[in-house]
Amino acid sequence: MTDIWQSAMDHAVALARKAGQVVRDAVGDAQKEAVMVKSSSIDLVTQTDQKVEKLIIQSVKEKFPTHCFIGEESVAAGEVCVLTDSPTWIIDPIDGTTNFVHTFPFVAISIGFSVNKQVEFGVVYSCLQDQMYTARRGKGAFCNGRPLRVSHEKDIRQAIIATEFGSNRDPGVVDKVFSSLKRVVSIPVHGVRGAGSAAINMCLVASGCVEAYYEIGIHVWDIAAGSLIVSEAGGVLMDVDGGLLDLMSRRVLAANNQSVAEHLAKEIDAFRVRRDDAA
Numbered sequence: 072m073t074d075i076w077q078s079a080m081d082h083a084v085a086l087a088r089k090a091g092q093v094v095r096d097a098v099g100d101a102q103k104e105a106v107m108v109k110s111s112s113i114d115l116v117t118q119t120d121q122k123v124e125k126l127i128i129q130s131v132k133e134k135f136p137t138h139c140f141i142g143e144e145s146v147a148a149g150e151v152c153v154l155t156d157s158p159t160w161i162i163d164p165i166d167g168t169t170n171f172v173h174t175f176p177f178v179a180i181s182i183g184f185s186v187n188k189q190v191e192f193g194v195v196y197s198c199l200q201d202q203m204y205t206a207r208r209g210k211g212a213f214c215n216g217r218p219l220r221v222s223h224e225k226d227i228r229q230a231i232i233a234t235e236f237g238s239n240r241d242p243g244v245v246d247k248v249f250s251s252l253k254r255v256v257s258i259p260v261h262g263v264r265g266a267g268s269a270a271i272n273m274c275l276v277a278s279g280c281v282e283a284y285y286e287i288g289i290h291v292w293d294i295a296a297g298s299l300i301v302s303e304a305g306g307v308l309m310d311v312d313g314g315l316l317d318l319m320s321r322r323v324l325a326a327n328n329q330s331v332a333e334h335l336a337k338e339i340d341a342f343r344v345r346r347d348d349a350a
């Protein structure tokens with residue numbers, strides 16, 4: 072049977088590669104780029120983020136004129152952020168903008184594609200490492216064509232956990248983030264890491280070198296593609312409180328299996344943040 076979304080997925084991979092070249096060309100000059108701020112002084116955006124998002128959206132519009140978009144920089148510029156049942160491209164032109172600005176080498180182009188609010192394919196291109204992560208629903212997850220499988224570890228005490236501090240430095244939020252982190256470190260786990268890119272953290276879970284990743288404060292464009300890459304690699308996704316994952320809730324927990332995920336969820340202070348689709 073033909074896969075009706077295959078040509079869209081092929082286009083996404085080609086666009087991620089093209090966008091990756093734009094980012095690689097700019098990264099040497101990233102520190103000279105005008106860095107602008109969004110929700111806070113540490114929520115950064117550059118002209119390269121905007122250029123890459125424009126490049127992707129223009130090209131998709133030409134090829135798939137009826138499709139919808141949720142793009143990080145378009146939303147920042149005032150577009151609505153609502154996930155409908157229509158075929159929708161969910162784009163983070165540079166996931167890891169702070170890394171990009173500092174030339175810290177984990178920077179990804181993340182493209183998720185959803186239909187009926189279900190992610191059909193995900194593409195995460197870690198462009199400075201030249202690692203192309205892809206997943207098509209029901210057909211597995213791959214990195215540069217090599218199949219991905221999550222770690223078999225069932226004991227969270229033998230795990231590496233990825234997380235991030237996010238970009239909210241409100242003292243109350245920082246307290247909650249650190250109290251969760253203290254509990255996680257004290258389980259004790261083998262280690263805590265953070266790549267500085269939600270999409271890459273999720274691909275690390277899918278690759279089996281990190282058992283789980285959690286964060287509160289991410290956005291749908293940070294996790295849409297990665298969520299499918301994790302599940303197609305055999306992993307699980309949930310809300311940080313152990314409930315069902317809601318892509319618009321700005322909270323995510325991705326893990327290699329249910330037992331690691333549930334243990335981790337018990338240690339996290341699952342505070343609420345303004346949803347991506349809040350009116």
Ligand code: IPD
Nearest residue numbers: 166167168235237267268269289
């Ligand atoms: C950010 C990165 C970071 C995470 C933030 C995200 P951006 O995305 O994924 O790791 O901690 O929550 O917003 O802004 O670089 O696209």
